[in-house]
Amino acid sequence: MNFPGFTDEDFNVFTLDGLDNRMNGIKQVLRPKLEHLGSYFSPLLSTLSGDEMFYHVAKHARRTVNPPKDTWVAWAANKRGYKMLPHFQVGLWRTHLFVWFAIIYEAQARVQFAKSMLTRATEIHQMVPNHFYWSWDHMRPEEILHQSLTIPDLEEAFVKLRDTKKAEVLCGILIDRDDPILRQPDALVYKIEETLKILLPLYKISQDTIFTR
Numbered sequence: 001m002n003f004p005g006f007t008d009e010d011f012n013v014f015t016l017d018g019l020d021n022r023m024n025g026i027k028q029v030l031r032p033k034l035e036h037l038g039s040y041f042s043p044l045l046s047t048l049s050g051d052e053m054f055y056h057v058a059k060h061a062r063r064t065v066n067p068p069k070d071t072w073v074a075w076a077a078n079k080r081g082y083k084m085l086p087h088f089q090v091g092l093w094r095t096h097l098f099v100w101f102a103i104i105y106e107a108q109a110r111v112q113f114a115k116s117m118l119t120r121a122t123e124i125h126q127m128v129p130n131h132f133y134w135s136w137d138h139m140r141p142e143e144i145l146h147q148s149l150t151i152p153d154l155e156e157a158f159v160k161l162r163d164t165k166k167a168e169v170l171c172g173i174l175i176d177r178d179d180p181i182l183r184q185p186d187a188l189v190y191k192i193e194e195t196l197k198i199l200l201p202l203y204k205i206s207q208d209t210i211f212t213r
Contacts, residue, residue: 003036005185006097011177014069014094022067023060030092031057034073037090037192042075044193045088048200051077051207058091069093070141074102084108086206088196089172093141097182099192100172101199103206104138105165113206114162117169120205121155127201128171135170136160143174172199 010033013025038055045053053075060068072091076082083106090099103113117124130147136157161167173195181187 003033003040003185003189005188006033006092006177006182008177011092011094014092016067019063019065019067023063026060026068026071030071034058034071034091038073038075040189041088041090041192041196045075045196048197049077049203049207053077054079054082056082072098086113086203088199088203089138089170090192094177095141096177097175098172099175099195099199100135100138100170101202102138102168102170103161104168104170109206110167111162114158114167114169116205117158118155118162121151121158124202124205125149125151125154129198131173132171132198133174135168137168138170146171171202 013029016022016025034057042053042055055075057073058071070093072089074082074087074089076085076087086103089102128146132146133143135143161169
């Protein structure tokens with residue numbers, strides 16, 4: 001895989017002032033790398049999940065004033081979009097890279113998925129590694145270390161996902177921008193692949209939910 005990894009230049013895109021400047025930085029510096037990751041991992045995720053997975057690089061098309069604070073590539077079993085489905089993401093904030101499994105507020109089967117997560121909260125708590133993180137809002141970098149969460153904490157999050165229209169659940173890893181692995185393309189790609197495989201059972205739960213409701 002001819003992927004160069006990520007450098008300070010990539011993360012510094014999010015320090016550029018103004019919507020146009022930052023969008024140009026994202027398009028010129030970050031988007032080619034995200035496209036590369038997207039095309040590379042689509043076949044792997046298709047094989048692992050049993051669903052044909054398509055990649056979608058964030059376009060930030062709705063923004064007219066505020067510049068993006070993060071950007072990403074997402075994979076989902078739909079060629080037209082990903083937000084309405086359970087999906088995987090790899091992306092960057094100014095401070096770190098993230099790898100997520102995500103159910104965001106626009107997901108069509110959000111309520112059904114939340115109910116399934118609730119019945120399997122103990123299993124999920126045991127399955128997720130201690131160094132993974134959870135997030136309840138993909139627009140805020142306010143993640144919670146899995147090790148610090150109890151089963152009731154997860155149940156509370158799943159109840160919120162079920163009952164609150166704007167609720168979200170994301171699970172995955174964070175890699176600090178200064179971590180040397182970001183400058184080691186082969187090691188980083190392996191780390192992303194390893195993480196996606198660990199997150200796959202969450203995706204399987206979501207698909208079971210969709211096809212058995």
